Amino acid sequence: MAERELMYREALREAIDEEMGLNPSVFIIGEGIAERGGSYKVTEGLLAKYGPKRVRDTPIAEAGMIGVGVGAAIAGARPIVEILYVDFAMLGMDMIVNQAAKFRLMTGGDGRVPFIMRTQGGTGGGVAAQHSQSLEALFYHIPGLRVVMPSTPADAKGLLKYALRQDDPVMFLEHKHLYMTKGMVPDGEHIVEFGKGDIKRVGTDVTVIAWSNMIPRTLEAAEELARQGISVEVIDPRTLVPLDREMIVNSVLKTRRCVIVQEANRRGGVASDIASIVQEECFYEMDAPVEIVAGMDIPVPFNLTLEKASVPQKDDVVAAVRRSLHLDPFAEAAE
């Protein structure tokens, strides 16, 4: 199929644009998203095309915005609420955790909440502790939510289009470092179903599971490891809920080794839960313990050197892969 190169943010815009064109009940609200086109320019041009009823700026009132989005979804619309930073979504946690995630069960299955919160997280080069968090584990923990973390433009577009056609609340977590990254996106209707991981690199020696901005970093590590004669398979679950357990388990059964990379701090993280799944399903077939490469259990500091030290870097992934092969983690790097 024909494809074009797009930036991550352009791919997201295409998804919103196409779905708004197809479904008049899709609309988007957020801070500075209308006239200004959003802080990351994802919504640029949508106001002109779809008008002020469906593309609205909001006051700085995250609990209200998120709650209004959830209410609109319950009433049958398909709202996208853009929250500038995932850190700010914390102001709306009641609406996410106690309302959006609960409504379907509390109504015995009749009530659905096709609410999408688009936001972004992760370290971004000196934006400090309240603008740098990776908070997917909070949402991952709450039954009833879908947690989506695209790493490429194609996945961003396909997953957002799918999100706008399914009926559960979606935490659509983008990464501030990915908006300007480029990748090939298939022409025409491109949809990526939830719960289907993607093998970003095929390999035979070690399985590395990563998502969001840790995918490009892991692919760089895999490239370096390939030069060392080590074949790494890189798996991107793309959606953490639902999680493609089958793809993860099959890959680990093949390579017998597993490394999980997350930018979020380690304690209580998604990586730990995936590790528990892997040990449960693959323990007797494995040749090494599961390795987790994660952020430090501390808020992200402002100082750039310290910020970098607080989250996984390429060398951390390389070292973990080598450890899982019982190799000196730093031998090659020292050469």
Next chain:
Amino acid sequence: MGAAAQGKNAPSREFLEKIFRTAYKIRVFETEGIKLYRQGLIRGYFHPYLGQEGIATGACAALSEGDYIASTHRGHGHCIAWGADVKKMVAELLQKETGYCKGYGGSMHIADISVGNLGANGIVGAGTPLGVGAALANQVNGSDAVTVTFSTDGASNNGTFLESLNLAAIWNLNFILLVENNGYAVSTRIEESTRDTDLYKRGLAIGVESHQVDGNDPFAVYEVMKQAVETCRAGKGPVLIEAKTYRHMGHHVNDPGKYMPEDELAYYKQRDPVDRARAALKEMADVSDEDIAAIEAEIAAEFADAVEFSKNSPEVTPESFREFAVGY
């Protein structure tokens, strides 16, 4: 009886009877429900709407099919006034599969989105943004439906109260925030929660048309709501209405409400909304005591039927629950 009911356009018997039936049905539901609770048939929380019946009754009478409501933890009255099936309500409280939520929700979560009931809510104040959201959805979809959120004095000090009403205001949504000011946030008196206890002023402060009404007078509530609905449908919403009222007992069934001063309670019991609805029916429509007794008996029988129905209904099985859980 309310002054509004004595005006030149005297209300019809049909209307007066409808108001009385609704208010009385809520009264029966709550008093009989409390008995079931005491018998151990209803578990969990049960927040009676006793004393506040006039608000849901008057408000819902001013709404039309296609409109939306959002309710509170004290939500039985709104549900009944909105026309809910008492059988399905009782079945829900008795944890049965035939209940509104198949027993998954309970007293604080009865909702019926098929008729625009966004549901009761266990989180105080949460209905406000949800209601504004429904109003926004209706505006986006080109509908002139009105959404009413029944809120409370307790919720008025929560941040979402201002955030949501402000969003409704900047977008001119068909939204009515009906604040039932019963003077207590659980056991904390309103004087301890806020400096100015006239909550309608909160709306004025952000440019929202706001009114204060006697919540124990269903006819007065109806009149102010009717105007508010017209304001909204004319594209001039939102509207805030503060309805002053009082609970007839504590916060929930197991709260004796000892903190409520006896003289204050007595004052409000003399202004009982159900008595007022009954008196209006009797005096303004010349309905006899016998006919009123017949209506009351009919409503009591409907509740008794609902209890029988619920007792004989099955519960969701753990097997079926596990199927439901797949994909969560």
